[in-house]
Structures are given as C-alpha cells and as structure tokens.
Amino acid sequence: MSAATVTHDHSATEHAHEHEHHEQSFLWKYIFSTDHKVIGIQYGITSMMFLLWGFFLMMVMRWSIAFPGKAMPIIGTILGDRWAPGGIVSPELYNMFGAMHGTIMVFLGVVPLGFAAFGNYVMPLQIGAVDMAFPKLNAWSYWLYLFGGCLMMVSFFLPTGAAQVGWTNYSPLATTAQIDVKNIFFTGQTQWLFAMIFIISSSLLGAVNFITTILNLRCKGMTWMRMSFFCWAMLVTGFLLLLAFPPLEVAAVMQLSDRIFGSSFFLPAGLVDGNRHLDIAGGGSPLLYQHLFWFLGHPEVYVLILPAIAIVAEVIPCNIRRPLWGHKTMIYAALVLGFLSFIVWAHHMYMTGMGPVVTSFFQITTVLISVPSVILLTCLMISLWGGSIRFNSAMLFACAFIPMFGIGGLTGLPLAFSTIDLFLHDTYYVIGHFHYVVAPGTIFGLFAGIYHWFPKITGRFMNEKLGRLHFWPSLIFMNLLFAPMMVQGMAGFHRRWYDGGKAFEETTKVSNWLSEGWAQFAGVFGVHVESNMLGLNALMSFAAWGLAISQVVFIINLFLSIKGGKKTTSDNPWHATTLEWATPTPPGHGNFLVEPTVYRDPYEYSVPGHKCDYQPQWLPEGEEPVDKLTHMH
Amino acid sequence: MSHDHHDHDSPEYLKKQSKIIWIVGGILFVATGITVGVMDLDLGSRSMNIAFGMLIATIKASLVMLIFMHLKNERGLIYKFLSFTIVFVIGLFVLSYLGFIDPLHSNLISTK
Amino acid sequence: MEIPYTVKARPDTGLWNAKIGIWLFLASEVMLFGGLFSSYIFLRIAPEGPWPVQVLTVGWGFLNTLVLIFSSVTVLQAWVALKMRKYNHFRVWMVLTILCACGFMAIKSVEYYDKFHHYGILLQDGSNLEGHFPKGKEYKIKFSDVKTVTLAVRPNDKGLFGLSIFHNGSDADFLSYIVEGKPEFKTPDGTILTLDKITLKELLHKELGKKDKDGKPAPESYIKLEATNPLRFVIPPSKLFDNAYNASKATFRDSTVIEGKLESDQMHLECDRVDLRRLFDAEEKSDEKALASVQNADVWRILGEEWKTKFNAHHDKVLKEFKDKNGEKRNPMTSSDYVRHVYAMKLDAHGSEHSSVVPAATNNGGHKAQEHAPKDDHAEHATAAGGHGHPEVTIEKKDVKFYSNFTPKYGNYFAIYFTLTGLHGLHVIAGALVLTYFLLFGKKLYDKDPEHMANRVEVGGLFWHFVDLVWIFLFPLLYLL
Ligand code: HEM
Numbered sequence A: 001m002s003a004a005t006v007t008h009d010h011s012a013t014e015h016a017h018e019h020e021h022h023e024q025s026f027l028w029k030y031i032f033s034t035d036h037k038v039i040g041i042q043y044g045i046t047s048m049m050f051l052l053w054g055f056f057l058m059m060v061m062r063w064s065i066a067f068p069g070k071a072m073p074i075i076g077t078i079l080g081d082r083w084a085p086g087g088i089v090s091p092e093l094y095n096m097f098g099a100m101h102g103t104i105m106v107f108l109g110v111v112p113l114g115f116a117a118f119g120n121y122v123m124p125l126q127i128g129a130v131d132m133a134f135p136k137l138n139a140w141s142y143w144l145y146l147f148g149g150c151l152m153m154v155s156f157f158l159p160t161g162a163a164q165v166g167w168t169n170y171s172p173l174a175t176t177a178q179i180d181v182k183n184i185f186f187t188g189q190t191q192w193l194f195a196m197i198f199i200i201s202s203s204l205l206g207a208v209n210f211i212t213t214i215l216n217l218r219c220k221g222m223t224w225m226r227m228s229f230f231c232w233a234m235l236v237t238g239f240l241l242l243l244a245f246p247p248l249e250v251a252a253v254m255q256l257s258d259r260i261f262g263s264s265f266f267l268p269a270g271l272v273d274g275n276r277h278l279d280i281a282g283g284g285s286p287l288l289y290q291h292l293f294w295f296l297g298h299p300e301v302y303v304l305i306l307p308a309i310a311i312v313a314e315v316i317p318c319n320i321r322r323p324l325w326g327h328k329t330m331i332y333a334a335l336v337l338g339f340l341s342f343i344v345w346a347h348h349m350y351m352t353g354m355g356p357v358v359t360s361f362f363q364i365t366t367v368l369i370s371v372p373s374v375i376l377l378t379c380l381m382i383s384l385w386g387g388s389i390r391f392n393s394a395m396l397f398a399c400a401f402i403p404m405f406g407i408g409g410l411t412g413l414p415l416a417f418s419t420i421d422l423f424l425h426d427t428y429y430v431i432g433h434f435h436y437v438v439a440p441g442t443i444f445g446l447f448a449g450i451y452h453w454f455p456k457i458t459g460r461f462m463n464e465k466l467g468r469l470h471f472w473p474s475l476i477f478m479n480l481l482f483a484p485m486m487v488q489g490m491a492g493f494h495r496r497w498y499d500g501g502k503a504f505e506e507t508t509k510v511s512n513w514l515s516e517g518w519a520q521f522a523g524v525f526g527v528h529v530e531s532n533m534l535g536l537n538a539l540m541s542f543a544a545w546g547l548a549i550s551q552v553v554f555i556i557n558l559f560l561s562i563k564g565g566k567k568t569t570s571d572n573p574w575h576a577t578t579l580e581w582a583t584p585t586p587p588g589h590g591n592f593l594v595e596p597t598v599y600r601d602p603y604e605y606s607v608p609g610h611k612c613d614y615q616p617q618w619l620p621e622g623e624e625p626v627d628k629l630t631h632m633h
Numbered sequence B: 001m002s003h004d005h006h007d008h009d010s011p012e013y014l015k016k017q018s019k020i021i022w023i024v025g026g027i028l029f030v031a032t033g034i035t036v037g038v039m040d041l042d043l044g045s046r047s048m049n050i051a052f053g054m055l056i057a058t059i060k061a062s063l064v065m066l067i068f069m070h071l072k073n074e075r076g077l078i079y080k081f082l083s084f085t086i087v088f089v090i091g092l093f094v095l096s097y098l099g100f101i102d103p104l105h106s107n108l109i110s111t112k
Numbered sequence C: 001m002e003i004p005y006t007v008k009a010r011p012d013t014g015l016w017n018a019k020i021g022i023w024l025f026l027a028s029e030v031m032l033f034g035g036l037f038s039s040y041i042f043l044r045i046a047p048e049g050p051w052p053v054q055v056l057t058v059g060w061g062f063l064n065t066l067v068l069i070f071s072s073v074t075v076l077q078a079w080v081a082l083k084m085r086k087y088n089h090f091r092v093w094m095v096l097t098i099l100c101a102c103g104f105m106a107i108k109s110v111e112y113y114d115k116f117h118h119y120g121i122l123l124q125d126g127s128n129l130e131g132h133f134p135k136g137k138e139y140k141i142k143f144s145d146v147k148t149v150t151l152a153v154r155p156n157d158k159g160l161f162g163l164s165i166f167h168n169g170s171d172a173d174f175l176s177y178i179v180e181g182k183p184e185f186k187t188p189d190g191t192i193l194t195l196d197k198i199t200l201k202e203l204l205h206k207e208l209g210k211k212d213k214d215g216k217p218a219p220e221s222y223i224k225l226e227a228t229n230p231l232r233f234v235i236p237p238s239k240l241f242d243n244a245y246n247a248s249k250a251t252f253r254d255s256t257v258i259e260g261k262l263e264s265d266q267m268h269l270e271c272d273r274v275d276l277r278r279l280f281d282a283e284e285k286s287d288e289k290a291l292a293s294v295q296n297a298d299v300w301r302i303l304g305e306e307w308k309t310k311f312n313a314h315h316d317k318v319l320k321e322f323k324d325k326n327g328e329k330r331n332p333m334t335s336s337d338y339v340r341h342v343y344a345m346k347l348d349a350h351g352s353e354h355s356s357v358v359p360a361a362t363n364n365g366g367h368k369a370q371e372h373a374p375k376d377d378h379a380e381h382a383t384a385a386g387g388h389g390h391p392e393v394t395i396e397k398k399d400v401k402f403y404s405n406f407t408p409k410y411g412n413y414f415a416i417y418f419t420l421t422g423l424h425g426l427h428v429i430a431g432a433l434v435l436t437y438f439l440l441f442g443k444k445l446y447d448k449d450p451e452h453m454a455n456r457v458e459v460g461g462l463f464w465h466f467v468d469l470v471w472i473f474l475f476p477l478l479y480l481l
C-alpha cells in the first residue's frame, strides 16, 4: 500500500462504536440495519419475490389468452370460485391480474431491484463512501416500500379483489370501479392508491439519499469524470425519481379524494356508470390524470432502463478487458436523456385529441430522445470491438442486453409518430415494444448484475453451468414470447383482450408466415393450433411458461451458490477496476479497511505499458495490482 | 457559506442577520396587507387581478427564498438543481396547458 | 464508522449532507405543489358552473398568513440564537414557532368546520341556493310503515384463494336508524326474533354456512324479514348508496334493503346566498338577456316573489353603480366581478342593499356578526326567518339536482382547496413535530456539538420556510382571486 493512502484514524470513540455493532443481535444486524449493503440485500430479496409474484400473475393471464374458457389445471381451483369459477379464469380475474402484474413489475419489482437494491449495494462502494449519507433515512425508505408493497398484496384478499383497471389506473374508470361497496376503504382500487403513496414516498426519500451520497461522499480523488458510469446513471435516475414522482403522488391523492370524498377532479359532469347517474358535481378532467400520470410515466421507463444499462456498462469492460468506449459521451448522453425524458410524456396520449401543436412538439422530443439512447447502445457495442471477451454468465446476459434493448428502442420509434401510433396505440405492438425493453432488456441487465456482484456479496461464485442453462432458454423464450406480439399488434390485436381476441371473428381472418409456420410446427407434435393470428397466442403462452421454467434454474443456482458455490480466492475475482472490489469480501460495516483514494479513471483495462491488464482505481501511480489486495483477513 | 466561513459565524454578522430577518418579516407583513388591499381593485378583468396577485406573491416568495432560506449566499450546486426543477415545473404547466388549449384550435378543446 | 460532512461542509461542493438533502427534498416538494397548482389551473380553465371566488373568510386567511410569516421569523431567530450559543433564547423562539404552528392549525380547523356545515343546493334548472341546515332540521331520509327488511348475504364475496379480510353484505347498521317501532321480525322459517347486533350476526352466520346442492356456497342470498309491527326509519343520506331510494324502497351501503313508504322528502335551508349564474351561458354578453333568463328561476318559487323583486332592484342598483364608475361604454357582462355581484346575491336581514355595497361573498363569514340581527319583516313568506337572519326555505328533494356541504364533493374549487390546504396542513404538522423534537431532545446534541445542532435547526427551518412559501401562494389563490 502506498504512503499516499491515508490509513483510517481509529479514534477511541470509533472503537467503542465498532464494539457496539459486534454485539448487535440478529434482528438489528439483518432486519433493522442501517447499513447500505444490508438494505440493498433486503431490497433485492423483497423485489425478487415481487417479481416472482408478478410473473405468476402473468402466467395465469397467458392461460386465459391461449385457452379462453378452458379450466386451468390445479391453479384454477386454488384461485377460488369467485375468481375462477370451475377453474376458468374470469374476465375480472384477468383484469385484476393484468393491472397488478404491471404495477408489481414496475413499481415493486424492477425499480426497487435496479435502482434501490443495486444502487444501495454498489454505489456507495464504487464512490468509496462508508455508507449512504443518511443511513436511517435509507432504512425508512425500505420499510415504507415494504409497507406499500404489503398493502398492495393485501388488496388481493379484499372482497372486491385488487385493482383492476390497468397499471396506469386511468380515471374515470379507476374512480368509479368498486364504489358500490359497504366501505370504500376496503377496495382494491383504494388500496392501490394508498400503496402507491407509500411507494412513491419511499422512492423520494431514496432519491434524496442517493443524490446526496453521490454529491458529497465521494472519496478522495474521485472526481466527477473518474466516477463509474453506474454511479452517474444512479445520479440521473435519482433525479428522475425525485422530480417526476411527485406529480403522480398528486394524482394519487386527487384520485383518492374522488373515491373517498366524492370530488370530481377527474370526472366530467353527467358521468353515467352502468345505468346510474353518478352523484357528482363534475367539471373535472380525465385528461388531467393522464398528464399527471405520464409526467411520471415516461421518466419512469428510464428509471427502469438506466440502472440496467449502467450494470451492463460495468460488466462489459471488465469482461472484455478494454476500457468502456466513450465513457464521457455516455455520461453526457445519460444527462441529456434524463432531461429530455421530462418533456416527451404526451407521446402516450396521442389518441386523446390533443391539438397539432403539442402533438408535433412531443413527436419531435420523442424522436430526439432516441438519439441519446442510441448513443448509449452504440458505445456499449463499440466497446466490444476487438476485446478478448470472457463469456461468463454475467457477460452473456450483458451481451444479450444490447440487441434486445436495441429492438425495444427501435420498435419505439414508429410509435413516436402520431399518425402511426393511431393504428398501433393500445395494441400488442406497444406491449411488445416495451416488454422488449424491460424484459430481455432491463431484466437481463439485472441478471448480469447479480452474476457479476454475487462473488462480492457472498464470497462465492454462482455456478457457470447453471448460468448458461439459465441464459440460453431465457433468451430464446423471451424472443418467442415478445416477437409475435409485434406481429399480432400490427394485425390490430388489442392489448386488453382477456380471451386473446377469440370473441372477434376478424381475428381469425388474418394470418401470415409466422402464424402458419407455427401451426405446422405444432402439428408435427400432434398439437392442433389455428393457422391464423389467434394461433400465435398459444406460442407465446408456451414461451412464457418455458421462460418460467428457465427461471427455476436461476433460483436453484442462487440458493445452491450461497452455501455451496465455488469460493473466491481474492477480493477482486474478476480483476475489475472499480472501488467496490477494493473492499473485503463481503464488505463489513464501514466498507473499507483503509480510507480509499482514487488515482485514475474507472475503466483502465489493458493500458499499454503495464504488466497487468487492469489498473484499479485505487492503485497509486507506478504500482501494479497484486491479486491479494490491500488487507488481510 | 463556507467561502467566508468566519464572517458568517461572527456575532456581529449574526446580530445583523437577526435584524435583517425582522425587517424582511415586516416587509412580508406589509406585502400581505397590500395583497388583500388590491384584491378588489378593478384592473379591467379578474385575470389582471390574478396576475397582479401572483406577482406580489412571487415577490414575497423570492424574499423568503433569498433571505429566509439564505439562497442569496448559497452555493451554485443548489441553484443548479433548483433551476432544473423550475424548468420542469414550467414544462408541466405549459405543455399540459397546451394539451388543453392548442394554439391552432380556436376554441378550448373539450377536456370532458 | 462515521459519515463525513454531517457538520462541516465538503470543500468542493461547499455543503454539508443535510443541506443538500433538504434542498433536494424541497425540489421534489416544488414538483408536488407544482403538480397541484397546475391542476388548479386546468380545473379553473373549464369549470362546471361558475368558479367560486372569494367564498372563504379572508380575515382568517390573512391572519394565518401573518402567523406563518411570524413563525418563519421566529424559527430563524432560534437558529441565530443557536449560532450565538444562547440555548435559552433558542428555546424561547422555538416555543413561539411551535405555538404559531398550533395557532395556524387551530384557525384552519375553525375554517374547515365552518365549511362542513355550509351547504349548497343545485336545483334542476341550474339555480343554486347556499346556506345552513337549521339546527335539528338536518336533511334526513324518512321511511315509515316499513314492513320488510331484506338482508343481503354474500358468502362468495371473497378475495383470491377464497381468503377474505373483510366482508361485504349486510351488517347491523340499519338497526340504529329505527326511530319508531320494535325491531321484531319474522324470519323466513317462521320464528319471531328481536334483532340486535348479536342475534343479527347469528342469523347471518347461519345463512353464510349454507351450501348449494354442489356443496359450494351460493354466490349471493337474501334473508327477507317481515316486521311484526310497522317501523319508522330516519336515515342520514350518507348511509345509503347515492340516491338509491324511491317512494317505496331504500338501499343501505351494506346492501340491506328496506321497503316502506317514503315520507315527504324535503330539505330545510337557512339560505344566505342565491346563485343564478348557471341559468345563462358563461359567455353571455347581454345583461338584458341574462336578466330575462333568471326571471323564471326555480328559486323564486321557493323563496317567494318578493325576493325576485328585491333581486331586480339589487340588479338595477349594481348596474347603475357600475355605469357610474365605468361609463356607458363598457359592457358590464365583461366584468366577472359585476356578474358575480349581481347574479350571486347574498340574502340576509338587510336584503339587497347590503350586498350591493359589499361583494356578495365577502361577507360569507360575516353572518356571524348578524347572528342576533332582528328578523326581517320581508322574509316572512319564506316559511320563517332563520336564526341567522336568513330566510328559511323548504325545498322538495325532487327539485334538487345535486347538493353537498362545502367539501370536496361540492365542486372542484372546494376539492382543490381542501387538497391544497390539507396537504399544506400535513406539512405544517410534520414541520411542527420536527421542531418540537429539536426543542425537547436537542440539548444532548447541543452539549456535544452545538454546530451540528444549529445545522439541524437550519434544515428544519428551511423546511418551515418552504411551508410558509407555499402558503404565500395559496392565500391569494384560494382566498382572494
Ligand atoms: C428509444 C426510444 C423510445 C421511444 C421513441 C419510445 C416510444 C414510445 C411510445 C410513443 C409509446 C406510446 C405507445 C402508445 O401507447 O401508443 C411507448 C410506450 C411505452 N414505452 Fe417506449 N419508447 C422508447 C423507449 C422506451 C424505453 C427505454 C422503455 C422502458 C424501459 C419504454 C417503455 C415503454 C412503456 C412501458 C410503454 C407503454 C406504456 C403503456 O401504455 O402501458 N420505452 N413508447
């Protein structure tokens, strides 16, 4: 260790502190901890459970789409007679699962996993901080999130069931649904709003904490441009959450007022529900809700994708042993992306009858925002050029991320034009578009992150064989699941048909090579599938269940590796350059044994003129990395 | 604040500060009185009254921000993210306003 | 382990952690209230009916503004005191600040209470009456001669997996609205039961346990109870589904149905204002036309022709004043103040003269002053003069299109008013709690590191100023403009 690194000043009081921590009970150490790493893991576990639950909901929906009117084996009976009479998924159940699938995946699954879990665990380590700036607040955000999530879950067990009007929860439907009840508080729609208020508050606190930490707790030598892209992405994401979420909180409060106090923020006069005139004053505007929702909604999609891009940007340089191409460009692209994402929201509202001026404005900004997205993607792709790629599981997922996110982004472009969106809005095309971005995109990025940082968290590697067995089927099934959606969508399939379109005669009249080919293929196995577009439903559903099975491999891998994975022999097993690898494995409370100092840029791989092919950030000039790093156990 | 840290912690400075706070408080009291006083002035139309009332409120708010919240001698970083916030708020106002009333349409687009 | 820069500023950013944190938080608060203010704009652009202007008591709002500004000053003085290491001074200023917060909330409560008891009744033709329900004559729905009560049992109203944490279907609520007669019923199987909470529960449970022939609970069933003696119900409207009653039947929110005879369905109102602005187009530019269109308004039938005469005199007077002031050229209908002063007329013992001088609604809270005003001779026709010197009228429910007290339900003005001030109030409470915490538990930290304590108070103060700042906009927006 060089003399330039200031050793930690262990004053007497600090020793006393440390002592206290050692005597902490399990409860305080792992449950009510304020350590950013523990909170990160809490977030991780919780959000993965929500992801699983959200996935389960989707599988039930896919049954109803592929085999409408047929009883679902086993699960159908478990769901209960009210929701699945005779085991057949009812339209109500489909709506409920659809709404909750979206809500859970976006607000309880991906954002907490990508931003809160990875951000919490990795970001303070990467900037060389001892913890978050406000550790207690950090714990509060987790508990608020958990409470909101539980409220959401509880709503499944109300007599009305959970919310049923889509993850966007548009008024007036969201306001008038489930109001003929004894107590309006105990309805899924109302609980959705309460839960959202908690989740949003949690995100706001989290965002404040993240940004402050990045601004103020960077270690010595960690200048802005020496900061890894991951931390930059966290900074931008933090701002997106901080400034975009409040309007949705407002919308939630106003919708609550509409439901509970009978106001009409989002309700026009003379509204009729069923055959009943609602007893309201009217004068509100459903469009106002949409504006407030999408003001969050669009930045939110970048909250979903940025952490994933950022993880991939960490995994790639490390596994190709070359610097990230265009680190600075990527940072600026992310900043521009963050800025622009606040002014594109109404591209979700082309069909609401906005005038030509605003529509043009939002078309232009939407097309503009694809530029920084493309820049990010291109930088990642160019980075790969000429590298000697180490294809471990993390890298496989990171590599797959690039084309998958690419497809997702490219399919977004047509939607950006109002005239095309006229035909594609609310069809399966839109579903295909954003699922390409969030499922094989974001989720793959998150998987890459898990495989990559697992050795730091547990001191063991995940099983590479199982990793491959996880990756390849996932990739194939993802594409079988989402590509046909685009085809169906262009044929006009609406996104919310609980029977997959069976009720409409028109759906049986369109077919193309894909649907015909699939029917023939299935015929080989003796399965009869219609050769029209409707037949694709079964393909996608089988793909979805296949995808589920591939995730079982991952879960098994996770549990096996925690206890029985191959042990790491070094604190920096991937020979990476960023600061999180300078900590002991797993990092203790306070993270670094010696206060770290940063001497160089974050991705100094294969720098000419050096013995080693990596120059960690904490390595002083003129020294070469030793594998066994700066501390003894 | 830290650039001339010593000044800002000295008793003389603080005493002066305390006095300024009282004065600004007084100004805000008076401004509130003015706001009430002008509410029924006939300025041509209610919109003018609204504009005028908001103007006074903005001035008051600026005083609170600059003096009470010491934004006047705060660091650039805070200005940076506050200015983004303001830009986005204005974006929210203007763009969704245009979503309701489009300049190329002569009338209010039905929002109902 | 110690987190750096909790007290001292980081050299390159020039800020300590909590300072950054609070400003970021305030930025998100700006977005929060920004969202609300922009909603305010959109709701006001295209309101349903005239947007209420100056219907709150300006005095209270004015007072509250001063209270908040003063508390902003005191919280700063508390901080200065800490900076100068005068802990006792700090305590005094802090106590003052917290008292201000309590005062603010107290005033707010008075205002809210006032609104909850003020009603507006929109008649079928669009004319609107405002006022109070006379004491003891609140609007209730009365059913007499009730012979059957049908309980709804919903055994299958369950959540996912057949699990439920809450039940729909009838409960004992309806029993509390029986005012005459004994709750004694004949059940379908012929037994006579006197119902109270316990026996009713047993009855429902028995039904809940019943299975259909497949062994599954029936989705919904009913228990029809015959009353042994006719019952009379007096029911607050909130206990029924909205407007879910007719001449012979009413449905409670728990789905219980009673059958009987609806007694005369009337509302009584001590009327303090009549608003005729919905009777003509909001863009109406001809005063004569507007005046003509209100001549046959439903309100005159209810208030009596004398009030129409008064109204017309009031109109002429305000018009003359307007012309005196603005000359003949200006069309009075272009002034929303004129339209409001004329067509939203305040009714009180002094009749039209008063309201022509003072803008109709400014005196909204002023009726308190007239509580003991002598009864107005002219008000006799309107049943009887109310206790507040306002005419008391009787309105047939069938003439009513919509009514509500001045709560969010009444219209978007009140909806946004309650949302804005309610959220603001929550902020005041939160801020006051934080400041109270500093006051009570700050000594320890102060002794250890006074600068840290001063920083905390500064952060709390920043939040407090923001709360003040929001109010600075709320006051003119909601009270004055
Ligand atoms: C590259 C640039 C992108 C463009 C030009 C774009 C464009 C669009 C447009 C115009 C729509 C509205 C379609 C409609 O409802 O008719 C849409 C929907 C959507 N996009 Fe994108 N998008 C892009 C990237 C992304 C990314 C990165 C994500 C997320 C991670 C995303 C997630 C979504 C979601 C979730 C929806 C659907 C929301 C809903 O209606 O439920 N998009 N996109």
Ligand SMILES: [Cu+2]
Pocket (backbone or CB within 6 Å): A297, A298, A301, A344, A345, A347, A348
């Ligand atoms: Cu979007």
